[in-house]
Amino acid sequence: MKKLLGMLCGLWILPAMPAKAINITVSVPPLAGMIAPLLDQDDELQLLLTPGASPHGFQLKPSHLQALHTSDLVITVGTPVDAWAQKVKLPDGQTLRMAQLEGIETLPFRAGGIWQKGGHVHADEHEHDEHHEHEQQAADSHKELPPYDGHIWMSVDNARILIQAASRKLQQLKPESSAEIAQRTEDWLAKISVQDVKNQTILNPFQEVPFLVLHDAFHYFEHHYGLNGVGSIRLNPEIAPSLKRILELRARVKAGEVQCIFKEPQFPEKRILAVTKGLEVNTETLDPMGVTYAPEGKQFSDYDLFIGELARHMQNCFEKKRD
Numbered sequence: 001m002k003k004l005l006g007m008l009c010g011l012w013i014l015p016a017m018p019a020k021a022i023n024i025t026v027s028v029p030p031l032a033g034m035i036a037p038l039l040d041q042d043d044e045l046q047l048l049l050t051p052g053a054s055p056h057g058f059q060l061k062p063s064h065l066q067a068l069h070t071s072d073l074v075i076t077v078g079t080p081v082d083a084w085a086q087k088v089k090l091p092d093g094q095t096l097r098m099a100q101l102e103g104i105e106t107l108p109f110r111a112g113g114i115w116q117k118g119g120h121v122h123a124d125e126h127e128h129d130e131h132h133e134h135e136q137q138a139a140d141s142h143k144e145l146p147p148y149d150g151h152i153w154m155s156v157d158n159a160r161i162l163i164q165a166a167s168r169k170l171q172q173l174k175p176e177s178s179a180e181i182a183q184r185t186e187d188w189l190a191k192i193s194v195q196d197v198k199n200q201t202i203l204n205p206f207q208e209v210p211f212l213v214l215h216d217a218f219h220y221f222e223h224h225y226g227l228n229g230v231g232s233i234r235l236n237p238e239i240a241p242s243l244k245r246i247l248e249l250r251a252r253v254k255a256g257e258v259q260c261i262f263k264e265p266q267f268p269e270k271r272i273l274a275v276t277k278g279l280e281v282n283t284e285t286l287d288p289m290g291v292t293y294a295p296e297g298k299q300f301s302d303y304d305l306f307i308g309e310l311a312r313h314m315q316n317c318f319e320k321k322r323d
């Protein structure tokens, strides 16, 4: 009897066939923040970009190549921002490029005012601009694609599209978990929508407030919430602005045309000091990679937290009173 009971118990606790764990590699932290909530606990998620680094000018190491070649699925932004992650040739079925998904919203580079004159794609005559050359090369090699602002993960609507596409891929890779993945996807999208509505409430009162960013990474976010970014300090995040440009920006700040300036944790503070030193203007930090908003021990923040923190830091800066 005891033996039988033991056998029965043994059978009882025998789990259903566990789903095969899979390996996913993403290029930048915000992509990890979009898809992590869809994964099973034993699935592995690898991030290529070193946390704290800027994707602009990043280089792949041999260990990254290893990660790319041993992954079941590789997810990239698919714009010049993570061109380094797209250099490695992988089978089509194994990759997901956000930029190539149907319905992805693209916005043009900003020009005019104190944005870059003449558009982002054409290097300024007076500055050797590697970033722009990358953009140009990418544009040349993808002639069918018009050049557009590559920071497409900053659009909440684009994030939804990537999450749905990633969910379909995951369900193909793990058909035995398909129903659970579909349910998680639905819950996750609902959670993001809750944060999106909160963000609208937070940011709505500040739609007119003019602000500067360090580099033009937030266009999609500003567009989504109807904000009033008036320019960037750097035309290229890797290259220092000319003295002429710094003086122009300082004149705008002095004239009261800028209420807030956002720096970025990926770049040294001194990059905005040249513009703000001695002037009355609020400053705050915005992290386009979301790494600084991550809970301790994590290399990325989930997308709802990411956009929530961006909104909160913007609100902080817009509300700061100067005496």
Ligand SMILES: [Zn+2]
Pocket (backbone or CB within 6 Å): 056, 081, 151, 215, 216, 217, 237
């Ligand atoms: Zn950028």
